Amino acid sequence: MPVTTDFLSNKVQVRSNYGMVDGKETIKSKTYSNLKASASDDDIYAVAVALGDLQEPTMEEVIKIESTLLIPGV
Numbered sequence: 001m002p003v004t005t006d007f008l009s010n011k012v013q014v015r016s017n018y019g020m021v022d023g024k025e026t027i028k029s030k031t032y033s034n035l036k037a038s039a040s041d042d043d044i045y046a047v048a049v050a051l052g053d054l055q056e057p058t059m060e061e062v063i064k065i066e067s068t069l070l071i072p073g074v
Contacts, residue, residue, distance in 0.1 A: 002073035003071065006068065006071060007067075007069075009066075009067045013031045013065060014032070014051055016028055016052070016057050016058065018057060030055075045062055
């Protein structure tokens with residue numbers, strides 16, 4: 001059975017490492033939604049880096065989250 005897809009949304013998550021807090025490594029993240037479907041990975045990363053530069057501490061990693069609806073064929 002062929003499956004088709006339908007784009008739902010893109011999000012980007014920027015994670016920052018706050019170091020050791022009470023003996024545990026603390027990583028906090030901020031998620032930004034409503035990215036354009038046509039945005040390239042390079043553009044998303046560039047914006048995430050710019051946002052990360054505004055935060056303390058500095059950004060550690062960038063995660064792109066894609067949501068796609070899978071539609072079974074008939």
